[in-house]
Structures are given as structure tokens and as C-alpha cells.
């Protein structure tokens with residue numbers, strides 16, 4: 474008999490309830506928002522550890538992903554604006570000024586170069602995410618990387634390599650749908666918990682969202698106050714969670 478799953482998979486409803494309760498208790502401010510992102514990222518790590526353990530047991534699935542493997546990091550990175558603010562804060566605190574300015578320039582150049590491209594176009598053109606380090610293909614964000622990146626696990630490195638080398642994004646990655654359930658739930662929960670509080674929120678492309686945050690004075694306060702700041706970074710729903 475198959476083992477009963479003990480995995481707790483968040484749903485959009487359960488994640489929204491959690492986040493709504495959090496904001497009801499903590500209030501909505503820049504500080505509470507960044508703390509919420511941090512908590513969700515921690516929960517996500519626990520979820521993915523549990524999910525990987527379960528699929529190892531039940532589906533004989535072993536993740537082929539390792540640090541320094543970045544074939545999958547050549548596509549559009551979709552985030553919720555709270556995650557973009559979180560990344561912006563991470564850059565301010567985790568990098569020395571010179572390295573930070575170099576990275577910011579790289580992000581801005583990427584945002585300009587890839588403006589209007591969907592994930593498939595970026596993949597075919599091998600447009601590396603600006604956070605993917607040239608020297609070793611490590612993720613320059615790592616501890617602050619977005620939910621979509623955390624969810625990406627392939628069971629076949631040769632498939633990822635083949636897709637990259639042939640520029641054919643239709644090569645199956647041999648992943649498991651369950652890894653993305655958590656990401657979908659929290660991406661949806663950010664919208665459902667914040668929109669009723671008057672915040673203009675929708676999925677955005679990470680680099681363009683960062684360009685907005687860096688160019689608009691008091692971006693966090695204004696956005697939390699209801700200003701629609703991220704229209705230039707908005708991405709269609711169909712692009713939100715997929716490899717390319």
C-alpha cells in the first residue's frame with residue numbers, strides 16, 4: 474500500500490489567510506512587509522525540504538540541482554513586488570558599495586536590453602539573469618532569491634543542458650508539480666492579502682521592478698499608500714510560473 478502523504482501543501486486560500494492574519498496583527502508597513510517575505514521564504518525552504526524528501530520516497534525523484542548550475546537561470550524571473558523590495562533591501566545590506574553599484578548597473582542594463590521579451594525569447598537568446606555570476610554560475614542573490622527560483626528542481630541535468638544547448642525550451646525538465654504549489658499559493662496570497670488594503674499589486678519582472686524601486690523616491694511608502702508604481706514591470710499571468 475502506498476505511504477500516506479504527510480506533506481502540508483499550502484493553497485492560495487490557506488496562504489492568504491495566513492498573510493491576512495499577519496498584517497491584521499502586525500499592521501502594514503515597509504518593515505512588516507519585508508519581515509513577511511522573510512517568513513514566507515523560511516516556510517518555503519521547509520516546504521521544499523519536505524517535498525523533496527517525499528518525492529524521493531514516493532516517486533524515486535532525486536533533484537539534480539546544485540550550486541553553480543544555471544542553465545535554468547536564462548529566463549524571465551517573475552516576482553511579487555514585496556519580493557522585489559526584499560531583493561532591493563538585500564542588495565543594500567549584503568554587498569559592499571562598489572560591488573552593489575556594479576550589480577545595479579548590470580540589472581539596469583539587463584532590464585533595458587530585455588524589455589518586452591517573454592521568458593522564451595530570453596531563453597533562446599541565452600539572456601542570463603543578471604544575478605547569475607559569470608565566473609561560477611552561482612546565484613548572486615542566493616539567500617534572497619525569489620520563490621520561483623526556489624521551486625525550480627529538475628530530476629535531469631542532461632535535460633536542462635540539452636534544452637539550453639539546443640535553445641529548445643520544450644525539452645521536458647523532469648520536474649514535479651508539487652514544488653510549484655507553494656510558490657503559486659504565496660504569489661496569489663500576496664495579491665489577495667494586499668489588494669484589499671489598497672495596494673496595487675500584480676506579478677512583475679524582477680529587474681524592471683528593481684529599476685522602478687531605484688528610480689522612484691520613497692517607492693515603498695508610495696506603493697503601500699496605493700500608488701500604482703510597477704506598471705512598466707507588469708507581466709502577463711501566463712508568464713508567472715513556468716520555466717520559460
Ligand code: SF4
Nearest residue numbers: 538542544545627633
Ligand atoms: S533546474 Fe536544471 S539547470 Fe537549474 S539548477 Fe537544476 S539541474 Fe541545473
Ligand code: SF4
Nearest residue numbers: 546602604605612622
Ligand atoms: S535570481 Fe538567482 S536563481 Fe533566480 S534566475 Fe537569477 S541567478 Fe537564477
